Amino acid sequence: MAFKRIRKAVLPVAGLGTRFLPATKAVPKEMLTIVDRPIIQYVVDEAREAGIEHIVFVTGRNKHVIEDHFDIAYELEDTLRERNKTAALEILDKIRPSPGTTSFTRQQEPLGLGHAIWCARDLIGNEPFAVLLPDVLIKAGRGCLKQMVDLYDETGGNVIAVEEVPEDQTQxxxxxxVNGNANSAVVDINGMVEKPAPGTAPSNLIITGRYILQPEIFDLIAEQEKGAGGEIQLTDAMISLMQNQSFKGLRFEGESYDCGSKAGFLSANIAFAMDDEVLAGEVRPLLEGILAK
Structure with a gap:
């Protein structure tokens, strides 16, 4: 059976990034760099690899730098041409989306992830779509979203990326x-719990910040009351949608990094640096020297 293709993706980028102040006072947290690229660039690249044709950025105040990053920088590019910096020009050309393949809409109030997704409803329309949380970077040979799209093409429905954590961290x-074998590469999901009390978690599989969702989620978000933290939670809407639609959990192949935390951000920088053969040769002795002190 052929299912509607996943053509569009929503990237919620309206958060304030308070855990990284003062760095994020004037620079969006999504523009903090991992090695030589902003976090948001890695996530956009993952979406493109998965075949996404149109990306919707849900922004907030002071996020214009993200829009500028994916636009033409005339003065910079003219200077590079005058200096014959062709390699640098090729880098800029590679990251620039084709005309008409990005949209920016604003979440005017910080009302939660569910509300941020709902703000993209008219741009997504009546078709399944992906959601990628830019706080989460996933280093994988084949992108996490690409793995999810391949599963969706077989099963349809809704797909969530999941991974194991130690049981003492589930809260x-x-x-x-999970319905059935929780150790399978693909699991059937029949419920979700947000930050369960210690010892009460139904599994040790966490939601990792990548989703493929059906458009019926928008109506459910619109109807639901505010949940935890006084925000409109995406989890609550997914639980409602689960009553009528299937949800698959994919244990993706790869390593995730929570770049919303300082430790995760630093870990991602080290991990991605060590992936570069030249840079790894410089970084390794530096790390060894620091650890030896």
Whole structure:
């Protein structure tokens, strides 16, 4: 059976990034760099690899730098041409989206992830779509979203990326309830719990910040009341949608980094630097020297 293609993706980028102040006072957290690229660029590249044709950025105040990053920089590019910096020009050309393949809409109030997704409803329309949380970077040979799209093409429905955490850490995450074997590469999800109390988690599989969702989610978000933290939670809408539609959890191949935390951000920088053969040769002795002190 052929299912509607996943053509569009929503990237919620309206958050304030308060955990990184003062760095994020004037620079969006999504523009902080991992090695030589802003976090948001890695996520956009992952979406493109998965075949996404149109990306909707849900922004907030002072996020214009993200829009500028994906636009033409005339003065910079003219200077590079005058200096015959062809390699640098090729880098800029590679990251620039084709005309008409990005949209920017604003979440005017910080009302939660569910509300941010709902703000993109008219740009997504009546078709399934992906959601990628830019706080989460996933280093993988084949992108996490690409793995999810391949599964969706087989099963349809809704797909969520999941991964294991130690049982003593489950209270820090959204946890899925699983019907059947929780150790399978693909699991059937029949419930979710947001940050369960210690010892009460239904599994040790966490939601990792990548989703493929059906458009019916928009109506459910619009109807629901505010949840935890006085925000409109995406988890609550997914639980409602689960009553009528299937949800698959994919144990993706790759390593995730929570770049919303300082430790995760630093870990991602080291991990991606060590992926570069030239840079790794410089970074390794530096790390060894620091650890030896």
């Amino acid at each position: 820090s995450y959204g946890i899925v309830k």
